Amino acid sequence: MKESDLEKLSYPDAPKIITESVPGPESLKQLGEAPEFESMARGAGRFPVVYDEGFGATVKDPDGNLYIDITAGVAVNSVGRLHPRVVEAIHKQTGKLMHSSDCSSSLRLDLAKKISGIMPAGLKDNCITFFTQSGSSALESAIKFVRKITGRSQIVAFHGAYHGVHCGCGSLTTGDQYRKDFGPFIPGVIHAPYPYAYRCCFGTKSQEQCEDMCANYLEYLLNTPYTGVDDVGAVIIEAQQGEGGYLAPNPEFLQRVKASCEKHGALFIADEVQSGAGRSGKMWAIEHSGVEPDILTFGKGIGGDVPMAGVTLRKDLAEKIEDGSQPNTFAANGISAAVSMTNIDILTENDNALIKRVAELGELIKDRLKEGAQKIKCIGDVRGRGFMIGIELVKDRETKEPFDADLMGQVIMGMLNKGVILVPCGRYGNVIRFMPSLTTPKKYLDKASDLLLEVLESLDI
Structure with a gap:
């Protein structure tokens, strides 16, 4: 798969921050109103980004700030947001069948067969x-x-x-x-x-x-x-x-x-x-x-832009499971089935070319981050496979004392101000997840990696 083709599947000028700081004024307004109407029990809670538009590996907020999204919607958007073939599948299916109850449907059967094959x-x-x-x-x-x-x-x-x-x-x-x-x-x-x-x-x-x-x-x-x-x-x-x-x-x-x-x-x-x-x-x-x-x-990346698991x-x-023992009204909805089959096709076509690209680029990203770790002492460990890479951050390499919430906040906000969305994980909340969409252009992967190293090197610890 050509990089030039993948670059057409994301906004071309990311990252681009046009407000004095992030969140910008319109985002701040919406972030302030959200807790009045929506529970913050959701996983992202009060994460300081408002998603207004998305395309491929990029996201735009209501203020017009453009970000490289290294989260892929928390490992969901495997082929990126609004992939043209996914959008086409949605348009085609909306004129044919959406909800089918818990009954059999043509697409539901086709999807089950496709899942079996992979x-x-x-x-x-x-x-x-x-x-x-x-x-x-x-x-x-x-x-x-x-x-x-x-x-x-x-x-x-x-x-x-x-x-x-x-x-x-x-x-x-x-x-x-x-x-x-x-x-x-x-x-x-x-x-x-x-x-x-x-x-x-x-x-x-x-x-x-x-x-x-x-x-x-x-x-x-x-x-x-x-x-x-x-x-x-x-x-x-x-x-x-x-x-x-x-x-x-x-x-x-x-x-x-x-x-x-x-x-x-x-x-x-x-x-x-x-x-x-x-x-x-x-x-x-x-x-x-x-x-x-x-x-x-399974879940997340199979459905991508629509819920499927x-x-x-x-x-x-x-x-050994009795018929009718586990009803699920909205399972394999027509739209979800159509999109999931399209996602699988994109992932597996040309002898799994996109997935093989992930394996190769993942090693390059790890090498890039490990090289940076030689001079940036707060990087305790770099690990993972493919586009599932963890960067564990510590205050001291000898004691392995993990970054606290304040330091992790500085990293996340430092990256947001540079136009890159990252989220943490780990038992101490001190591991940066590098989990971009599989269609993320290499130039965006390189940019995000370099900016992360830049932010980490600038920390006063």
Whole structure:
């Protein structure tokens, strides 16, 4: 795919800030009014940007300020905003069928077939998909399905996990802000350590050692008597952890997780809501490991500009779910189905050219950031795959003391004033997520990387 073609899919003159500072006056007005009418419980809360227009990898606010968006709507806009082929699909479908209730529809069937064809080994062409509108709903449904299929009630998730925020799937998620004062959650959820070599809970010194200890712990937990873990229906894992800090384990760790599941008789669920749709440099992050999941959840990048998510189960497992047991009125709406199929076509055409580009450019971005880290001491770690890169910021490299909210605010606002939208993640909120649309022009990726290094170097710490 030519860079010149990709550049036509975004505003050409980003970044461009025309107000004295950001947010500008009209944005400030709307930001001030929003809490009077809308709950700030939403994830972005009071994030100081108002989205007025979007095109590709760029966003314009009501004041006319133009930004490079390195968030892709939190890993949603895989092919960018308002891709011409997506817009065409919407226009075509609006004159034919939009809502179809929970009944079958031609597009719904076509989408299910297309999803089956892009699944990883073990599920590909041997699966059934249940559609939802959000990742949280997909995970909520997965929990119910696991209980029905296995007759077991326990589920193992991992430290740093994000699997949604509903009452069931929120039990799997570990972020304090999503749990504090909202409990009690569903019983039977057990959390195990996820490999986080930079801050390994076992005090190891390498990625391999950390993964070995975490895998040993899970094996002990699942397959040793008297651990209290005796009724596990599934182990759910992000093949590359998102909210927990953009952590990418080696294939061997996930292979050992799968082996422990099989020994215990538990299902292996790959949560690909954030890491899927090509973001890791493969269609699904689990494909880096060669592990065959029993169940896969997806969302975000498959729908892009419209809501779409789902649970895909191996056929023999899906046969155990009774007809009519999980109604979902708006699932696979005609518009959502048409857009999702278009997104999949764009991602997979020309032998997955766009996804392969992500794998190549992701390594270049990491190298660029690691080179900058040699002179910028607040960069503690740079990690990830594809367009799912984490930059962990610390006050001191020796102590690894994380950036606090004030310093992270300086970074985010520093970038906004330069016309780049970034958002953090991580267990201390000190990890910058580099998660642009897969169609982001290279010149915008280079610009955003350089500006980030510039802002970090200017901090007085």
